[in-house]
Amino acid sequence: MxxxxxxxxxxxxxxxxxxxxxxxxxxxxxxxxxxxxxxxEYAQKIKxxxxxxxxxxxxxxxxxxxxxLPSAPDALAERVAAWHRRKTEIxxxxxRGGSIPPRPGVRRVAAAAxxxxxxxxxxxxxxxxxxxxxLELAMGPExxxxxxxxxxxxxxxxxxxxxxxxxxxxxxxxxxxxVVAIEDSRNGMLSALGAGLxxxxxxxxxxxxxxxxxxGLVVTSLGDPPPREIIARVLSDPFGVRPGPxxxxxxxxxLLAADAAAADVADVGDIADTAExxxxxxxxxxxxxxxxxxxxxxxRGGAAQRSHGDRDSGGAASDPAAEGxxxxxxxxx
Numbered sequence: 274m275x276x277x278x279x280x281x282x283x284x285x286x287x288x289x290x291x292x293x294x295x296x297x298x299x300x301x302x303x304x305x306x307x308x309x310x311x312x313x314e315y316a317q318k319i320k321x322x323x324x325x326x327x328x329x330x331x332x333x334x335x336x337x338x339x340x341x342l343p344s345a346p347d348a349l350a351e352r353v354a355a356w357h358r359r360k361t362e363i364x365x366x367x368x369r370g371g372s373i374p375p376r377p378g379v380r381r382v383a384a385a386a387x388x389x390x391x392x393x394x395x396x397x398x399x400x401x402x403x404x405x406x407x408l409e410l411a412m413g414p415e416x417x418x419x420x421x422x423x424x425x426x427x428x429x430x431x432x433x434x435x436x437x438x439x440x441x442x443x444x445x446x447x448x449x450x451x452v453v454a455i456e457d458s459r460n461g462m463l464s465a466l467g468a469g470l471x472x473x474x475x476x477x478x479x480x481x482x483x484x485x486x487x488x489g490l491v492v493t494s495l496g497d498p499p500p501r502e503i504i505a506r507v508l509s510d511p512f513g514v515r516p517g518p519x520x521x522x523x524x525x526x527x528l529l530a531a532d533a534a535a536a537d538v539a540d541v542g543d544i545a546d547t548a549e550x551x552x553x554x555x556x557x558x559x560x561x562x563x564x565x566x567x568x569x570x571x572x573r574g575g576a577a578q579r580s581h582g583d584r585d586s587g588g589a590a591s592d593p594a595a596e597g598x599x600x601x602x603x604x605x606x
Contacts, residue, residue: 283457283477322431378495435467
């Protein structure tokens with residue numbers, strides 16, 4: 274059974290600039306912290322996974338002393354947790370206000386995937402309350418009820434670590450090879466790939482210039498048909514899925530099939546390499562049994578010292594160009 278797992282911020286809605294950033298700054302103001310993140314500064318902060326983790330980037334020895342914060346680690350951690358709880362309250366209020374629209378195509382694709390029997394989920398390192406508020410905004414209450422939500426501190430390491438996706442796959446009971454992750458950032462992509470998933474990217478406000486090498490598909494959005502018509506512009510399509518102007522579940526199924534085919538090719542190549550190495554060792558062992566190599570000497574070195582370069586009994590290296598090379602598997606397995 275295929276599964277479609279969405280990231281939250283930047284994927285379901287473009288929430289970073291108009292949701293999280295003002296919520297962080299409002300929190301800093303309420304707690305009397307002498308900092309306000311600019312748009313340019315926040316563009317760098319989003320590379321840090323997790324809201325509390327972003328707040329901790331403020332905590333230099335000088336800033337702790339200037340703000341009169343406790344120096345004891347436990348007390349400081351509780352202070353950050355209090356900031357983050359308040360920030361989540363402010364953020365969810367912004368989302369409930371309806372000023373941030375869902376991203377193009379997310380509800381359409383999720384609804385169609387649900388009808389086609391896909392398992393639906395969200396995997397995010399944002400606070401669960403924040404994620405659920407965005408999910409309901411993007412999908413509506415009825416469709417949102419069909420989603421599993423994996424968020425916040427359910428795993429110890431945030432993206433780009435693979436923990437949240439590995440946790441989601443385990444809890445959903447699905448094969449990683451049957452899962453498409455929809456992400457908007459390089460960190461998110463690395464997290465999905467690290468868990469063995471194929472990843473499609475919809476670039477967002479802060480991520481358009483990031484390196485998405487390894488993604489199976491990169492588009493500007495999932496797109497929507499008229500009357501709201503927004504075209505999904507393809508930025509990278511290494512598997513040749515060739516989606517139309519609006520991404521549909523069939524495109525994501527094609528992405529899974531192409532990824533599986535690429536993995537099969539890699540596996541066949543690995544088997545061929547193993548068989549070739551075994552054949553070389555067998556030839557060498559036979560030559561040793563007949564009395565030695567080209568120099569007429571005794572047995573050669575042990576199997577642990579043999580290499581693909583040892584093509585004849587004298588150990589001469591073969592021409593690397595004659596062996597050929599295989600392209601790398603685009604997804605870790």
